[in-house]
Amino acid sequence: MTVARPDEVRRFNRSSLLRLLHTGGPTTRAALAIELGLNRSTIKMLVDGLAEAGLVEERVPRLSRGAGRPSLLVLPQPQAAVVLAVDVQAEHAGIALVGFGGHILGRNSWNLHGRQREPDEVITHVAESAALLAADLGLCPVAAGISVPGVVRRVDGHVHNAVNLSWGEVALGQRMTAVLEVPVTVGNDAEFGALAEHLRGVGRGAGDAVFVSADVGVGGGMIAQGALLRGSAGYLGEVGHMTVRPGGRPCHCGNEGCWETEVGEAALCRALGLPEYGPRGGIVAELRARQDDCLEKLGEYLDWLTLGLVNVVNILGPELIVLGDLFTALPDAAVARVREQVQRRSMVSRALGGVRIEKSSLGADLKLVGAAEAAFEGVLGVL
Helix, strand or coil: CCCCCHHHHHHHHHHHHHHHHHHHCCEEHHHHHHHHCCCHHHHHHHHHHHHHCCCEEEECCCCCCCCCCCCCEEEECHHHCEEEEEEECCCEEEEEEEECCCEEEEEEEEECCHHHHCHHHHHHHHHHHHHHHHHHHCCCCCCEEEEECCEEECCCCEEEEEHHHCEEEECHHHHHHHHHCCCEEEEEHHHHHHHHHHHHCCCCCCCCEEEEEECCCEEEEEEECCEECCCHHHCCCCHHHCECCCCCCECCCCCECEHHHHHCHHHHHHHHCCCCCCCHHHHHHHHHHCCCCHHHHCHHHHHHHHHHHHHHHHHHCCCEEEEEEHHHHCCHHHHHHHHHHHHHHCHHHHHHCCCEEEECCCHHHHHHHHHHHHHHHCCCCCC
């Protein structure tokens, strides 16, 4: 039987405590002891060491109740460990510096048109914007996470295909590592969306969840038994390209009748009577104006959304489905109808006693949050 050495145990306990503070926020030593199953003297030693290193601070709560000395709160110090988060989308890109504890310390964004969408231009602009932001804030990121709407090889961040960016075979991870000079993690945007919702959104506490998002395309990310499901070589979650309508509309992937062609941005525009790929604000405004007749106007669109989700539930059996990006603009009545239909038509949902279907709670920061969390995965274990 192999017995862990004392230094390995200390590193494991320290890493576990850091992760708990990073995702859970300020808490007391007593709560940390209960959550981690460690005795108080071990927690004291760990917290004292982290405070000495400048990673945490202990402070008396602003509002304390009851008699006696109040328990000190252990607070993560955001500037003690900072990562760069990058979100590359079809029409715009954004960056943020994110501190320990998940705090966004600063950000920048820009539109992508024409040549600005080319890999060389994106890489250069990200590197220059990150350097300027870091200099302005007086911070130095120790790692980076990059979200891309495409098929990404997780081991090295190679983008096999990102059709909506017109990218193919781009060594993004290798090239960004060279210009940023920090470890870089590149991932599919829906995968990072799932990670963000699992750690900081409506997916908190859900052991098995699926994140499904609609932008120009449709993608998915999966949480299985509390961990991100990565698939072979990181290729996973292309739910938008499951065939739902044989002989249907041609898809940019080379197939026809993909779910993406029936519930993606262009399909939503057609359902609303808007020009395909019109301004995003126009789509959202039209959906808000359709609160009263949304079920009638979006009837067929919601049927296709339901069909795809029924398939997802029957195959993966999640307890929760989180709808992201454009799906979050759907009226509540439309989501309620989809929820009821999925629960009625899915055999797995009936067996589970119902599957929750919720809108994402993280808004426009979703992919930045996911990219930051992916970067922190490699950081928290070595702090």
